[in-house]
Amino acid sequence: MHVPTQTVWRWLSEVPDPEIPVLSLTDLGVIRDVRWDEGMLVVTVTPTYTGCPATAVINLDIETKLRSNGIENLRLEQRISPAWTTAWLSPEGREKLRKYGIAPPVEGTANTGRISRLSSKKALVVACPRCGSDKTEKISQFGSTPCKAAYRCRSCLEPFDYFKCH
Known part of the structure; x- marks a missing residue:
């Protein structure tokens, strides 16, 4: 066929x-x-x-x-080269993550082969997928799966996963 x-x-x-x-x-x-x-x-x-x-x-x-x-x-x-990156997530996929309660990777932080992201001193701002607030804090580098980190929103007080950038 x-x-x-x-x-x-x-x-x-x-x-x-x-x-x-x-x-x-x-x-x-x-x-x-x-x-x-x-x-x-x-x-x-x-x-x-x-x-x-x-x-x-x-x-x-x-x-x-x-x-x-x-x-x-x-x-x-x-195929392992080039390595998968969160930049390959579709726009629809990013929105599906948000609606599901998982914060999608922050735009512009995916591993694209540049090391500037790794050397940046600026703290990552992850918006809460539930209320949209940027007043969030990382609880743990490791969330429910290895590709996610655990965060908490200081506005709505809800915990959530953040899909880590790769």
Whole structure:
């Protein structure tokens, strides 16, 4: 079965991330490429970080979705370079995170290969996803998963996760 890659992208946009199910794999930006190669559908996936425990589940979910739509000849390729970055989150994905109660990465702080972000002395201002206040504080560098940090809003007093920049 040979379907247009646009159709495959649409199918993949229906596959939820196993750790943050409000996001699809395409919202997250881990699906890097979809192409046909001599009758074989090749899907390129970049994990959010090397050793991410969700990678095996993500690959299985991709394969399950595509096979349920009649794709028989399928190969998943893992691409770790360039490394995934939160800059690859779609605008829709960022909004879905916010509505879900997770603060999306602060714009302009994703790892794009520049070290200026690492050497900056300016404190990161993370807006509360619930009330929008910028009066927040980091409680812990580690949140509910390794890719999130725990924050608290000093305005509405609610705790929330912040999707850390990578």
